[in-house]
Every structure is written in structure tokens, then in C-alpha cells.
Amino acid sequence: MLHKILSAFAILTLTLSGHIFAQVVYNDDIQPIFNTRCIACHGGTSGVFLTSYQAVMGSVGQQYGTNIVIPNEPDQSPIIDKIGTSPTYGDRMPQGGPYLSEDQGPKRCACQYWKTRSPAITSCVSALKVTNCLVLSAAVTMILATEW
Structure with a gap:
């Protein structure tokens, strides 16, 4: 098991060498997206609240259950x-747009990064300060595939 962890870490280190990435911070990188794109409808007037980390983590999507x-x-x-x-x-959100387009990938990537965080992933990914979408996807996939 230790061999798998070290192998995954070595691959990540090699993949990331030569790149400088800033760590995604919820209040700095995620909440501003919600504030500008979502709060008008999800700031306390519906069942999904996007006003803070705690509100987001506690919100339930009625249709999704x-x-x-x-x-x-x-x-x-x-x-x-x-x-x-x-x-x-x-409907796609934000309702009526403007939507996050593929060229706005970093914003979508930030959302996905934040959603994948767990103690194990956070310790590895945060230590490497990964925010690049492609590298992040590979990193999270390798970390999740590793038997802890």
C-alpha cells in the first residue's frame, strides 16, 4: 500500500514539476463566483443557499433528493x-445565463476542486497547490485510486 501511495505521489510530483499553482481557497475563489452568479436567487429565497460554505454544504437539491x-x-x-x-x-444555472463557458474552465475547475476535497485529498493536493484542471483531474484520479 505504501508503494502505491509513494508511486502516486512521485507521478504527481513529476507531472507538476515546472508548474506553479496557487491553492484554491473557498472564500477567495469559490464564494465570489456564487456572489456574482448565484446569490440573486440562492441568497435566502429558495431551498438552495449559496451564501457561505456552511450554507452550501447543508443545502439539499429538492429535485435531486x-x-x-x-x-x-x-x-x-x-x-x-x-x-x-x-x-x-x-434549467442550467445560472438561470438565463450567462453560463460558465468552456473558456471559463478555471471557474468550473475551482468548483470541482472544492467539491472533491476530503482530508486525504486535501493533504496531497493542497501540498502540491494544484488548480490546473487537467493536472487536478489526474491528481484526484490517482489519489482516489490509491488504496489508503
């Missing part, structure tokens, strides 16, 4: 589904 954030499962998290091009339920 689950919390809007499912830790370690960004692709299963309703909040990620709702900003995608074809959400499972209801």
Missing part, C-alpha cells in the same frame, strides 16, 4: 450538474 455537494464525487454533485450544459433536472 440529496445535498448539492457530495464530497469526493464532483460528477455526482448536483451543483456541478446544474452548471453543465444539460442538467439532469430543471
